[in-house]
Amino acid sequence: MDQPWKTDKWYVSPFCFLPEVRKNYNFAPNIRIHDVTLRDGEQQTAVVFRREEKVAIARKLDALGVHRIEAGMPAVSDQDKAAIQDIAALGLTSEVFGFARCIPDEIKVVKAAGCKGVVIEIPASDHLIRNAYGWTVDRAMKSSIDATLAAKEAGLYTVFFTIDATRTELNRFLEIVEQVATEGHMDALTIADSMGGCTPDAVRHVVKKVIERLKKPVEIHCHQDFGLGVANTISALTAGASVAQTTVTGLGERAGNVPMEDVVMSLLCLYGIDVGIHTEKLCETSRFVLDLARVSVPRTGPLSATSCTRWSRASSPGGSVWRAGIIRSSSCPSRRSWSGRNRCRSCSGRTAARRQSRSGARSSASRPPRRSG
Numbered sequence: 436m437d438q439p440w441k442t443d444k445w446y447v448s449p450f451c452f453l454p455e456v457r458k459n460y461n462f463a464p465n466i467r468i469h470d471v472t473l474r475d476g477e478q479q480t481a482v483v484f485r486r487e488e489k490v491a492i493a494r495k496l497d498a499l500g501v502h503r504i505e506a507g508m509p510a511v512s513d514q515d516k517a518a519i520q521d522i523a524a525l526g527l528t529s530e531v532f533g534f535a536r537c538i539p540d541e542i543k544v545v546k547a548a549g550c551k552g553v554v555i556e557i558p559a560s561d562h563l564i565r566n567a568y569g570w571t572v573d574r575a576m577k578s579s580i581d582a583t584l585a586a587k588e589a590g591l592y593t594v595f596f597t598i599d600a601t602r603t604e605l606n607r608f609l610e611i612v613e614q615v616a617t618e619g620h621m622d623a624l625t626i627a628d629s630m631g632g633c634t635p636d637a638v639r640h641v642v643k644k645v646i647e648r649l650k651k652p653v654e655i656h657c658h659q660d661f662g663l664g665v666a667n668t669i670s671a672l673t674a675g676a677s678v679a680q681t682t683v684t685g686l687g688e689r690a691g692n693v694p695m696e697d698v699v700m701s702l703l704c705l706y707g708i709d710v711g712i713h714t715e716k717l718c719e720t721s722r723f724v725l726d727l728a729r730v731s732v733p734r735t736g737p738l739s740a741t742s743c744t745r746w747s748r749a750s751s752p753g754g755s756v757w758r759a760g761i762i763r764s765s766s767c768p769s770r771r772s773w774s775g776r777n778r779c780r781s782c783s784g785r786t787a788a789r790r791q792s793r794s795g796a797r798s799s800a801s802r803p804p805r806r807s808g
C-alpha cells in the first residue's frame with residue numbers, strides 16, 4: 436500500500452507512517468484480541484448478564500472474529516459456571532478462557548467447564564495482597580506457584596494476571612513474575628494497569644523490561660481512568676505485547692476497560708495492522724451488548740457513539756476536505772458497510788439545521804434542534 440494513511444476507507448495523518456516515527460515499533464507478528472466483557476466488563480456497576488445473554492454475547496464476539504473470549508469466573512456462582520460451560524460447548528472459533536484466583540481448586544473448575552485456557556489473578560502490589568486478599572506476600576507467592584502448576588497439569592494455556600502491576604516497584608515486580616515463571620508456570624504474563632494510572636511511555640518501558648527478562652508473551656490489560664487506556668494498550672503493543680485485553684465499548688468498572696473498537700480501528704487505520712476483526716460488525720456488536728447490559732450508547736466517542744461529529748466534513752475553496760475524521764466517505768454514514776455505523780444523528784440533525792437556517796426558518800441566535808437518544 437503506497438499510502439496507507441489514505442485509502443478508499445479512511446484518511447488519516449501521513450505522519451503516522453513516517454519511518455522515523457515507526458522505527459522503534461516492535462509489534463508482535465500476530466496480535467490477538469482477548470475480550471473480557473463477560474468478566475471484567477460485567478463488573479461495571481449494575482451490569483449483570485443472564486446465562487443465556489452471556490451465551491448470546493459469546494456468539495456475537497465469535498462472529499466478530501475475537502480471538503479469545505474470557506467467559507467468566509466459574510467459582511463465582513453456579514450461574515457463571517453454567518454459562519461458561521455453555522459457551523465452551525458451543526464449538527466457537529474463538530478460544531474460551533476462564534478466570535480464576537490463585538487457588539488450585541478454582542483451576543480445576545475452569546478445566547471442568549471445558550475452557551482452553553485460564554487467566555490466574557494475583558495482586559502484584561503489597562498493599563492489595565494485604566488489604567484486598569488479607570494475605571502475606573509469601574502466601575501470595577506460594578499460591579501463585581501452586582496454582583500455575585495446577586493449570587499446567589490440567590493442560591490449560593496459563594496466563595498469569597498481575598493485578599495492579601503498574602503500582603508496584605519495577606524491580607520487585609520483575610522478581611515476583613520471574614519467580615512464578617521459573618518455580619511455577621506461565622505461558623504468558625498479563626501486565627494489568629488495573630487503576631488506569633500509568634502513561635503510554637511507562638507502559639512501553641515496562642513491557643520491554645518484562646519481555647527482556649521473562650522471554651514470555653506479554654498481554655496488556657488497561658483501564659480508562661485517565662482516558663489513556665487505548666493509548667496505553669497500543670503503546671504496549673508497539674513494545675512487543677501480543678495480546679490486547681479489551682471489552683466491548685469499554686464496559687467495565689469505574690471509567691471502564693479499554694474499548695475493543697478503538698484499539699482495533701486505531702491499529703488498522705493509524706498503524707497499518709489488521710488484527711482480523713470483522714470491523715463491519717463492530718457497531719452492531721456494541722449495540723447488542725450495551726442493550727443487554729442496559730447501558731445507553733454514548734453520544735460521543737470514536738466509533739460506537741451516536742454522534743459522529745469527529746468525522747465531520749468541512750468545505751474549502753478547493754472542495755471538500757476531511758478535517759479531523761478518520762473515515763473518508765462522501766457523507767458521514769455512507770461507509771456503513773465498512774465501519775458498521777447505522778446512521779449519524781448529529782450530521783443529519785446539523786444538515787437539517789443548516790437547511791432551516793438558509794431558508795430563514797431559524798433565527799441566527801438559535802441553536803440546532805436537540806435530539807433525543
Ligand SMILES: [Zn+2]
Pocket residue numbers: 475629656657658692
Ligand atoms: Zn480490569
